[in-house]
Amino acid sequence: MSDIERDVHAVARRAKDAAVDLAPLSRAVKDAALLAMAEALVKQVDEIVAANAEDITRARESGAAEAMIDRLALTPRRIEAIADAVRAIAELPDPVGEVVRGRTLPNGLELRQIRVPLGVIGIIYEGRPNVTVDAAALCLKSGNAALLRGSSSAYASNTAIVRVLREALEGTGVPVDAVQLVPGTGRDSAQALMRARGLVDVLIPRGGGSLIQTVVRESTVPVIETGEGNCHVYVDEAADLGKAVAIAVNSKTHRCSTCNTAETLLVHSAIADRFLPAVLAELKDLGVTVHGDERTRSYDADVVPATEDDWATEYLSLDLAVKVVDSLDEAVDHIRRYSTAHTEAIVTDSQSAARRFVERVDSTAVMVNASTRFTDGGEFGFGAEIGISTQKLHARGPMGLPEMTSTKYVITGDGHVR
């Protein structure tokens, strides 16, 4: 075992011990600790901004793009907003202790299935240091110990933030080791975390596709896969034209760097003559580059020929693949082949078309006459989300606090034997 592996596992073991004391804490204790964390962030803003300045200097020296530096930068105003987000998490209901199922069995045994924390949650994430606070707060509220592994570019900021958060926990009744930064900035420290099976209960990667795929491939700790979205909008022959244009345009352009942005538009051939000229014109006005099949290109000479790659690509940019299909089933087949099963939308006025699409598209979220951009914990009313799961086990879709828990059965008898 290497030094870094030993260090990471020592931190994980402390998290596991902390989790034992965290699990039975009352909501009142956890909420008071969250408010103390929020207050400490605001009070110690100078310390955090100074640490952040080190990261920014290093980023500039290594020639990072301005957009990346902006994502990294912490200002007093941004820290105030981060603290407000922690206060908002304190106001959410505590998922722990909820009786999910309960009954008295015929023999008199009282059966309860009770929501409990998962235990130790490792978060591996990129870029923004606000995730450090957000993840720590969501873990604490749901009774889990957080092991935070941010990117090396934000290491000074994350170190300062975690120090402030841990100091804030002192005397609150929440164990200080409920929030820990994983030591090290190299690949080896992330790998040690991925191999801490038995110490870490679940890993949640938050970031781009390659980060997520690396964690899924290399981790022996169970992983909740998040976020990759090759999302589709299908405009059915029975679509309302105005709604179809609005939904297609919004799904692509509202905020094109997000995982719930549409990357491919499928158009039924029976409506293509009326729909495509309108939508292509509007997309062009908004600066979207359309990659189309032959039939799409016949409507606009500016459309770039689509290759096989285009159907499979999550652009996360103002690019959109467009294809004309001859039936709803052809659209469904295309989606089943290329989608990452995040979000797909149908625009139609036909009940039977909507029903068939919903039944046969096996994605995390299926929108009927609504933009793909609505797949979001905030929009769903969850109050906060740790990510959007695109896997089928455990949690599927935006993950709020209940998705950060497990359950256990408690069975109470009076000397019952079989």
Add this chain to the structure above:
Amino acid sequence: MSDIERDVHAVARRAKDAAVDLAPLSRAVKDAALLAMAEALVKQVDEIVAANAEDITRARESGAAEAMIDRLALTPRRIEAIADAVRAIAELPDPVGEVVRGRTLPNGLELRQIRVPLGVIGIIYEGRPNVTVDAAALCLKSGNAALLRGSSSAYASNTAIVRVLREALEGTGVPVDAVQLVPGTGRDSAQALMRARGLVDVLIPRGGGSLIQTVVRESTVPVIETGEGNCHVYVDEAADLGKAVAIAVNSKTHRCSTCNTAETLLVHSAIADRFLPAVLAELKDLGVTVHGDERTRSYDADVVPATEDDWATEYLSLDLAVKVVDSLDEAVDHIRRYSTAHTEAIVTDSQSAARRFVERVDSTAVMVNASTRFTDGGEFGFGAEIGISTQKLHARGPMGLPEMTSTKYVITGDGHVR
């Protein structure tokens, strides 16, 4: 890719296609198919018994123990019982389509979280050919395609059974490929199944600890870990003596080869003088070999000295490890160290002791004044179970039909955009 891998993946691909058609099937269609399966098993009993005779001959030739042959053997009466179990599954409620959560969002979007099948479920199991039918029926009822990988010792029986089940599905509206046997009997065919990521949605191993650990270690397909049980009974200082003896004895001896059998008994030192002589005598009468720590051995010269291994062993036999502890917290620490987090029981009349034990023991099921033997889908009233999950993600505890599903969000709007 080897030939066997190609064959297994071809079968998995057919299962994936079948899953698309299975998902939207109504309960009526699925139940009718289940009843047709039950009827076919009874009608074609001769064919099945003849195939089973081949397996038994082979087992005898290879010198298998009589107990193993008995587990393998199918008689007309056993097949009738297997068919009855299928009919019972048909009577259970259909989990698919249940609206788990639903609300109208402030913007008028209608949000529903709906239970859907997982898709393709692979079952890797040992011994008894009744599991072939049971797993196929549970998968079908929950809308999943089943990929069955039984042991090589039952290959002829399983082949005959699956042929009968598939013939029964013809004309029912359920795709025949909803039930498939994984080709091959070697290790390579199981390995090919474990590597069919993207084709198989989840693998459920059913069998002994070494099978389960192999699947957990080698599979790139998500696995639901089942069944290993190093279960504990803790007799608190405030226990009722009669209940404590009954629960300890029942937890060990009621059916000692099951995963919910107690393997270690922890006794508070304050009650040891009164409790241990009584329980040790009764255990001895029932043929139990006790492996005890020094203090336990002071009560009975027949107690074998316990080694470190005894605390960690799932005996699955008439052996029991016994240890005297000086506090509830010492019992909890012992359990946290050695338990497989399946089932632990406390016997106590103290509310505060019960509460502390329940809060701090992080196991799938925690019994208060009841035998560990109650952790069971049938006892819990689930009607059927595919196994007992001892992991924290997705499903924990006995897994009934709802645990064999995922969910998806369906969001209905009227041209909604952000």
